[in-house]
Amino acid sequence: xxxxxxxxxxxxxxxxxxxxxxxxxxxxxxxxxxxxxxxxxxxxxxxxxxxxxxxxxxxxxxxxxxxxxxxxxxxxxxxxxxxxxxxxxxxxxxxxxxxxxxxxxxxxxxxxxxxxxxxxxxxxxxxxxxxxxxxxxxxxxxxxxxxxxxxxxxxxxxxxxxxxxxxxxxxxxxxxxxxxxxxxxxxxxxxxxxxxxxxxxxxxxxxxxxxxxxxxxxxxxxxxxxxxxxxxxxxxxxxxxxxxxxxxxxxxxxxxxxxxxxxxxxxxxxxxxxxxxxxxxxxxxxxxxxxxxxxxxxxxxxxxxxxxxxxxxxxxxxxxxxxxxxxx
Amino acid sequence: xxxxxxxxxxxxxxxxxxxxxxxxxxxxxxxxxxxxxxxxxxxxxxxxxxxxxxxxxxxxxxxxxxxxxxxxxxxxxxxxxxxxxxxxxxxxxxxxxxxxxxxxxxxxxxxxxxxxxxxxxxxxxxxxxxxxxxxxxxxxxxxxxxxxxxxxxxxxxxxxxxxxxxxxxxxxxxxxxxxxxxxxxxxxxxxxxxxxxxxxxxxxxxxxxxxxxxxxxxxxxxxxxxxxxxxxxxxxxxxxxxxxxxxxxxxxxxxxxxxxxxxxxxxxxxxxxxxxxxxxxxxxxxxxxxxxxxxxxxxxxxx
Numbered sequence: 001x002x003x004x005x006x007x008x009x010x011x012x013x014x015x016x017x018x019x020x021x022x023x024x025x026x027x028x029x030x031x032x033x034x035x036x037x038x039x040x041x042x043x044x045x046x047x048x049x050x051x052x053x054x055x056x057x058x059x060x061x062x063x064x065x066x067x068x069x070x071x072x073x074x075x076x077x078x079x080x081x082x083x084x085x086x087x088x089x090x091x092x093x094x095x096x097x098x099x100x101x102x103x104x105x106x107x108x109x110x111x112x113x114x115x116x117x118x119x120x121x122x123x124x125x126x127x128x129x130x131x132x133x134x135x136x137x138x139x140x141x142x143x144x145x146x147x148x149x150x151x152x153x154x155x156x157x158x159x160x161x162x163x164x165x166x167x168x169x170x171x172x173x174x175x176x177x178x179x180x181x182x183x184x185x186x187x188x189x190x191x192x193x194x195x196x197x198x199x200x201x202x203x204x205x206x207x208x209x210x211x212x213x214x215x216x217x218x219x220x221x222x223x224x225x226x227x228x229x230x231x232x233x234x235x236x237x238x239x240x241x242x243x244x245x246x247x248x249x250x251x252x253x254x255x256x257x258x259x260x261x262x263x264x265x266x267x268x269x270x271x272x273x274x275x276x277x278x279x280x281x282x283x284x285x286x287x288x289x290x291x292x293x294x295x296x297x298x299x300x301x302x303x304x305x306x307x308x309x310x311x312x313x314x315x316x317x318x319x320x321x322x323x324x325x326x327x328x
Numbered sequence: 329x330x331x332x333x334x335x336x337x338x339x340x341x342x343x344x345x346x347x348x349x350x351x352x353x354x355x356x357x358x359x360x361x362x363x364x365x366x367x368x369x370x371x372x373x374x375x376x377x378x379x380x381x382x383x384x385x386x387x388x389x390x391x392x393x394x395x396x397x398x399x400x401x402x403x404x405x406x407x408x409x410x411x412x413x414x415x416x417x418x419x420x421x422x423x424x425x426x427x428x429x430x431x432x433x434x435x436x437x438x439x440x441x442x443x444x445x446x447x448x449x450x451x452x453x454x455x456x457x458x459x460x461x462x463x464x465x466x467x468x469x470x471x472x473x474x475x476x477x478x479x480x481x482x483x484x485x486x487x488x489x490x491x492x493x494x495x496x497x498x499x500x501x502x503x504x505x506x507x508x509x510x511x512x513x514x515x516x517x518x519x520x521x522x523x524x525x526x527x528x529x530x531x532x533x534x535x536x537x538x539x540x541x542x543x544x545x546x547x548x549x550x551x552x553x554x555x556x557x558x559x560x561x562x563x564x565x566x567x568x569x570x571x572x573x574x575x576x577x578x579x580x581x582x583x584x585x586x587x588x589x590x591x592x593x594x595x596x597x598x599x600x601x602x603x604x605x606x607x608x609x610x611x612x613x614x615x616x617x618x619x620x621x622x623x624x625x626x627x628x629x630x631x
Binding site for chain 1: 418
């Protein structure tokens, strides 16, 4: 029965993602008729239309799908690992580290193309720092210490960001704030492909950890007795999920909310089994970010809204409904 | 010695004249030839013919285009461009996050945007898509003049551009001449009160203050526009304060602020609120801004 509900759920989510993909390629600020979009996809259309569909909408759709999926999966993993419902991809200071890296590049005015590199380096430093604090204090990798280390590191990075912003001139200030709002607007095929190539193996590793994560959810001691190498599982899960977030943040900036809410929504509907939760989160997160981005691109066209506005405005009501249904 | 120098000078002048003539002939003679301009980001902007479908993301540049009589060539505006002549055009919002696909779909033959900042790449992305983009900077009066001249070339409106730059220069000269003999007033230009942001060196405001017979107390600042402490402001003892604000009585506002009351300029009522739409848009309006400043700093001068 549960199995059947889940296969139906997975099929439903895949359909949702496909619909989101179609919508995001079909709609945009430039009101192209659906027939034109089809024409372009089939190899026709005039140059401007081809550019809009193939070079602007498509890479952006793929990037949205991949980064939304990555954020939701890593959110699910962090919630399991830290056994804390408030855990989300950025709780361990990765966004803070990435922001320090990106803002530093922006404020110091090194070179325009280096912002993603700065963000990635910042995120990696944050991961290393948090892991070092956590492993040196506790016995093994104590997840409570890990969580604390993450929160403390976040506060520290926040302070550095504020210092950098205070020193920044008006232009860099604006630029830095833009970066921190997160956006898919400058997506190129290179961004989408690179992130995709990076994300695919990470997702495979996390999917392989689904069963160990299920065991971990029963409590570390029980999992140990059931023959799980608890320390190794925790370490690998933490590192892979963190690297996933680091890559996404480097390309799209900080996109909040998805990593927190999508895994919860999926758990509320279909239960806590990670063998289902992880793939479902990936597909659901991707679809949700894509739908939100399509909204952000079209609602105020020809201007664009920050994507975080849409994810929260749509996501919060849906989440509240789910929460109330569950309690009732 | 002196005569040899003179010869060198006249030779140089001749060369310059010939080069200039060649350029003029090139422009006038062969309309089919492409228009080539080096923009403020040192990029080469090449057009096959004068631009007819123009999108400007910079309100100050939109003002310049209007002053050149090019309102019919604009196909979009920003939320800040409220001039009646272009109010009917679709708005690209705050112009900082335009929809690239919408811009591409309008098939503009010239887009004017700020040079790319690290976190957004409007110029780069549009150029990749084959849209000609002119990256403009309007920090100094010289920037403004260059932008107007370049727009004249790109739109085939060299004559209006020439008269506009000459008009701006001569009006600024007139303001300068009328207050030249007067003692310089120490003045601060406040972009925002909270946080306290002021105009520093290398800004058109700094230049306009000088033209209007004032001395910017933050001329030695570290950045063009910088956030400073109130202490720093008190220490520099401005005799007059200019505040960009469109909300009510600037003097009454700063009188209500505890530390500001200690400034001599505030006690003596030497505070003026100026229209940000006039002062924060370095374009054809700079002479008007200079005149308003001069009238405030030297009320008895004849302008």
